[in-house]
Amino acid sequence: SNSVKQTGQITVSEGASVTMNCTYTSTGYPTLFWYVEYPSKPLQLLQRETMENSKNFGGGNIKDKNSPIVKYSVQVSDSAVYYCLLGVCVKEEGAQKLVFGQGTRLTINP
Amino acid sequence: NAGVTQTPKFQVLKTGQSMTLQCAQDMNHNSMYWYRQDPGMGLRLIYYSASEGTTDKGEVPNGYNVSRLNKREFSLRLESAAPSQTSVYFCASSEAFGQGEPSVNEQFFGPGTRLTVL
Numbered sequence: 001s002n003s004v005k006q007t008g009q010i011t012v013s014e015g016a017s018v019t020m021n022c023t024y025t026s027t028g029y030p031t032l033f034w035y036v037e038y039p040s041k042p043l044q045l046l047q048r049e050t051m052e053n054s055k056n057f058g059g060g061n062i063k064d065k066n067s068p069i070v071k072y073s074v075q076v077s078d079s080a081v082y083y084c085l086l087g088v089c090v091k092e093e094g095a096q097k098l099v100f101g102q103g104t105r106l107t108i109n110p
Numbered sequence: 111n112a113g114v115t116q117t118p119k120f121q122v123l124k125t126g127q128s129m130t131l132q133c134a135q136d137m138n139h140n141s142m143y144w145y146r147q148d149p150g151m152g153l154r155l156i157y158y159s160a161s162e163g164t165t166d167k168g169e170v171p172n173g174y175n176v177s178r179l180n181k182r183e184f185s186l187r188l189e190s191a192a193p194s195q196t197s198v199y200f201c202a203s204s205e206a207f208g209q210g211e212p213s214v215n216e217q218f219f220g221p222g223t224r225l226t227v228l
Contacts, residue, residue: 031213035219040221042113042218050213083153085153087213096141096160096214098143098158100152
């Protein structure tokens with residue numbers, strides 16, 4: 001089945017670099033999205049990774065692959081919840097499977 | 111462009127009451143989605159509509175119904191609300207997936223509806 005795991009919480013100081021991991025298992029060709037959620041605002045897309053723009057993908061049926069996002073020199077304003085979304089296109093069904101991770105709460109201390 | 115809009119922003123219901131959450135998009139997207147967001151669980155797909163005239167169940171469809179009224183609008187109905195349906199509900203829209211590459215398009219999200227069922 002398709003699944004996504006993320007680290008629950010990360011706290012760092014301003015100016016640091018942060019890597020947030022997204023470990024997924026996919027039964028088909030995956031598309032990976034990173035979204036950020038700021039309080040009282042809609043989710044915003046940060047990054048989209050497909051077979052076209054990544055060397056990570058060897059094809060379908062992927063197990064426990066990591067698709068991280070890196071933020072450099074973080075600021076207090078980067079404090080938010082970051083979500084990873086796995087999309088799997090099931091063409092024979094004419095459908096998409098969409099699975100979110102539980103989110104990583106990033107806290108930046110001044 | 112307003113993007114994806116949702117009404118209402120907040121709602122409090124009593125157990126057993128019914129209500130409809132409204133969603134509209136002005137980006138001419140074919141596909142629309144309803145998610146619920148619960149602490150520690152991320153967003154989970156309730157229903158989606160790949161194109162006008164079609165709807166399909168997602169991961170957590172029980173207790174909900176949907177209507178794709180036209181290309182712009184996709185509503186979510188709770189017929190008999192339960193406390194377990196207390197959540198934040200997000201609507202999203204996207205282009206239909208491409209015909210060539212087996213990739214999934216970006217989803218654009220609305221601001222959410224915070225629903226409390228007492």
